[in-house]
Amino acid sequence: MSDKEVILTRSGLKKLEEELEYLKTVKRKEVAERIKIAIGYGDLSENSEYEDAKNEQAFIEGRIATIEKMLRNAKVINDEEVGTDVVTVGSTVVVKDLEFDEEMTFTIVGSVESDPEGNKISNESPVGMALLGKKRGAIVEVNAPAGVIRYQIIDIQKGE
The missing domain is CATH 3.10.50.30 (Transcription elongation factor, GreA/GreB, C-terminal domain)
Structure with missing residues (x-):
């Protein structure tokens, strides 16, 4: 995603902020716990639970980065406009x-x-x-x- 301006309504901004908060506070912890449990199963080379959890972790981190970038480049439409x-x-x-x-x-x-x-x-x-x-x-x-x-x-x- 480039650094182009992201146009948002107030409700759109709120939704993105809520999603970001949820990903950072809830999903990160859930995935970290899944990884920890999967590591306990032993051999990581053939551990599908570990692989799935690492893939989900990568997706979540990518989504967090995307949302943070959108929020940095956000132009919120003011109701008066x-x-x-x-x-x-x-x-x-x-x-x-x-x-x-x-x-x-x-x-x-x-x-x-x-x-x-x-x-x-x-x-x-x-x-x-x-x-x-x-x-x-x-x-x-x-x-x-x-x-x-x-x-x-x-x-x-x-x-x-």
Whole structure:
């Protein structure tokens, strides 16, 4: 991961800080205990419990380093920066799919927080990029693998 700026909402920052705390205080201890028990089994060259625990330890340490780097490069979106006149990171946007006449709601977040199933889309995604900077009533076109999707912005609200 490069040193590029990581855009986070307040809730996204809180989630990352909580995950970091959990990994450092709980998971590290759990894995250290698993390694200690596995060493007690003897011969480490054919000890799958030891190998699994060491692999998990490496994953946890890698995730801790990644989160720490994200937090160092974080730009937290201030609630005052999120308005309701144009779509910005942190906005919740109600759009209407003009082809299917369906309304959908998206919250625009930084890529670290994106969760399409939770209707949180990245500002770097095709839909997110198309919506950014647009006003209520605007029609945007998104190039998708299935073709061009046309949305009309129905409402813009402050996120979360």
